[in-house]
Amino acid sequence: MPTLASYLTDPRPAVRLRAVMAAGTTPSTDELDVLVGQCAVEPDLQVREMLTWALVRLPADLVVPRLLDELDRPEAQARSQALHTLSKIRDGSVYPQVARLLGDVDPGVARTAWRAAVLLASEEAKPALARTLAVQLGHGDAETRLALSRALAGLGPDIASPVLAAAADHRNPDVREHAAETARLLGDPDAGSALASARARREVALGRTRSAKG
Structure with missing residues (x-):
């Protein structure tokens, strides 16, 4: 009889999706290691969410x-x-371990750590988190900058506004610009899409994207 592990080797995402859905519908601790192991290699986003x-x-x-x-x-x-999964479980006790990855060498991991940290940080830890995140203002591509803005905005105006005000006077114009974008997002959560589009247009104009490079 096929096992969860065997189904997860199937090249068809739909098969893997159904297998994981079945595992979640009738949870068994015997499948914990298989599920966690698949997270590291699963290429399909929908399956990873499942x-x-x-x-x-x-x-x-x-x-x-x-x-x-x-x-x-x-x-x-x-x-x-x-x-990502720890952020869904919402166990605040793991915040210190999550915070270790805020500066991960992989940009995608760092972005995920930012989101998770915002959800898991205690109220007491949030000001320090805001200061740590603010160090990254002005760095990265459009996706990274928007992720950072959303993370800071997720901390709320009382926490984020002081670090954004300090960054507004930074000597680096990229930092000042990013702080202004984040402050705008803080006041209008729906501004995220507009910020992403504007940033993408600027990067194309500056020749920073693949399409601009040809």
């Missing part, structure tokens, strides 16, 4: 330690998916 859903349905006291182990894996996807 993996997170299935893991969240298992006992948190077993899942959380297993996910924390993934944060030390060399594979960026393993770290990123573990962070």
Whole structure:
């Protein structure tokens, strides 16, 4: 009889999706390692989301330690998916481990860590988190900058406004511009799409994208 592990080797995403959905519908701790292991290699976004859903349905006291182990894996996807799943479980006790990845060498992992940290940080930890995130203002591509803006905005105006005000006077014009974009997003959450479009247009004009390079 086919097992979850065998279904997950199928090249068809639909087959893998159904297998993970079945695992989440009837949760079994015996499948924990298989589900976590697949997170590191699963190429399909929809299947990865279903993996997170299935893991969240298992006992948190077993899942959380297993996910924390993934944060030390060399594979960026393993770290990123573990962070994403931890953010869904919402166990604030893991915030220190999540915060270690705020400056991860992989931009995608760092972006996921920003989102997770905002959700998991205690009220006492949020001001320090805002200062840590603000150091990244003005850096990265359009996707990274928007992710950082959204993370800072997610901390709320009381926490984010002081660091944005300080960044508004920074000597680097990129930092000042990014701080202004973030302040705009803080006041209007729907501005994110407009900010992304404007940033993309500027990068194309400056020849920073593949399409501009030909």
